[in-house]
Amino acid sequence: MTKSMKPTTRRTFLKGSAAVAAAAVAMPNVITPSRAQSKELIVNTWGGSWTAAENESLFKPFTAKTGIAIKTATPVTYAKLKVQVQTGNYEWDVSNANPPQLKLANAEGLIEPLDFNIIDKSKLRVPIYENTLGFIALSTLLVYRTDKFPNGGPQSWADFWNVEKFPGRRCLYDRAFTCLGYAMLADGAALDKVYPLDLDRAFKKMAEIKKHVRVWWTQGNQSQQLIQDGEVDMIAMWSARGVESIEKNKMPGQVVWNQAESYGSGWYVAKGSPRKEAGMRFIDFVVQAKPLADFCKILPYGPLNPDSFQFISDEEGKRMPTYPAHAKIAFTPDADWLLPRLHDINERWKQFIAT
């Protein structure tokens, strides 16, 4: 733990004795640092309802089982991960992330290799991706307002592009590869032919719809507000948010699972974390069938552990991206293809929608 032995100076001696005195006074209630290290873990999380769901389904059962207390740090930023690894100061130990960033982080050596002495590989039921354990699938899909389209709204991206047959205000997610994937589908590409993206073809198709897009959203709550308030009539948004708008916030709407973009997110331990052992135990625990099912029952993301569906009713499962019938009609971005091109694609995209 200690970096080097330093000769005791008067100042460090004074500091040390002050600390001892303080510790002596507070003794009955303090945990010494060495014990604290194995008994606590700091999870990097998004905050809000996401963290509340994690707390209920993942953190509490994990602490009950292992005695390791969970603390949280928000928000999720990859820049912080890089700083932590570069400086050796860790604000948090574990986090989860989505493919393009995950691949990027792993390529930069920011992710601790999985420790299969702690994680029992033979019992693992989730995919391993870039030194992470697969957790949930997230879908970004078409949602429309049923009060605007009482006789059935758009059912595909070709319909979304069809402004004569489905007039109305449109809204898209300001994320290049998501929209370009939709454009490929709207232009007639098959689900398994979306990737590798034909950029010229996709941008050409995007140019058709651009002037009909009223808003490009950037934050999840913004997308919900836009469709719930009826400011737009159809939108590409995260499935769990769409389900929440309809079920909890009573929006007259419909989620369209057809041609959804869906990808898995994974849990990882930050490279070099001083609490990596506890971190490995944690990420192994949270991808087990039961906690993962509990998480997805609170927030309807798609569990990547197929056994989780044993704990999920059919009714509940129909809200999730990995429900077999939904998974079949979705497409997944090819992160391996995307990563080396991400900078160029984003640059071209930003220029495209800004002008």
Added chain:
Amino acid sequence: MALARRPEIVAWVLLAPATIYLVILFVAPLVQVLILSFTDPKVSTAHFVRVFTAPLYLRTLGVTFQAAFTVTVACLLLAYPLAYVMARVKGRLGIILLAIVGISFWTSFLVRTYSWLIIFGNRGPIAALYETMGWGEMPRLLFTAFASTMGMTHLMLPYMVMALYAVMSRIEDNYVRAAHSLGATPFAAFRTVYFPLSLPGVINGSLLVFAIVMGFYVTPQLLGSPQSRMISQIVAEQVQDLLAWGFASALAVVLLVATGIVIGIYNRVAGLDRLWGD
């Protein structure tokens, strides 16, 4: 000899803490940013070539300058009469106005930005006004360049008011009265006497607002549109989503130099030495 040098030594000793602080916390990181922009991931000038050849970055820089200029002018037009009243009216009204500006100044940027989300939102007061007056559908306000500019103007207004007020409160009423007694109309007195005396405040306030808006992030991010994206938003995306710190550093360097050039020109025209009075 030693005695003669003493005031100088005292000055250096007094300056030392601030200087050390600035060097460690400001100059050193800035130098690091400069180094990163040429070395991450490998030694090259490729980042700068990209900034100046891909149309996105120069366009965004242009949008950023435009926003900073608009906000500065809007703040000046709004703040000048307010600061004028605050400085000229003695007693309770002046104190109330000062308190209002002060409270607004001390309220967090984030809170004030979020408040615009409500005001411009579909369930906000403007939407309610349109509904009660039967004006039909409200024009889209949120997530536009207009909302972003409005938000930034609101945030920067207290800075401009304070800068103007600081100068105006020191302008003696007697000067204007003298002009009147020499036969000047109120407008002529204002134009030839009051306004020139208030100019250091105008220069100071404009510079402050302009420089801060050049680096704005939160407000355009929350209220603006992809069309009104500012350079710091691109920097943030490079840092956070793409982990491309070298390129982000290059953009930051370009922003810094561009802002420096504008301030340099401004200095030539307006004279920064007037900032601190005579």
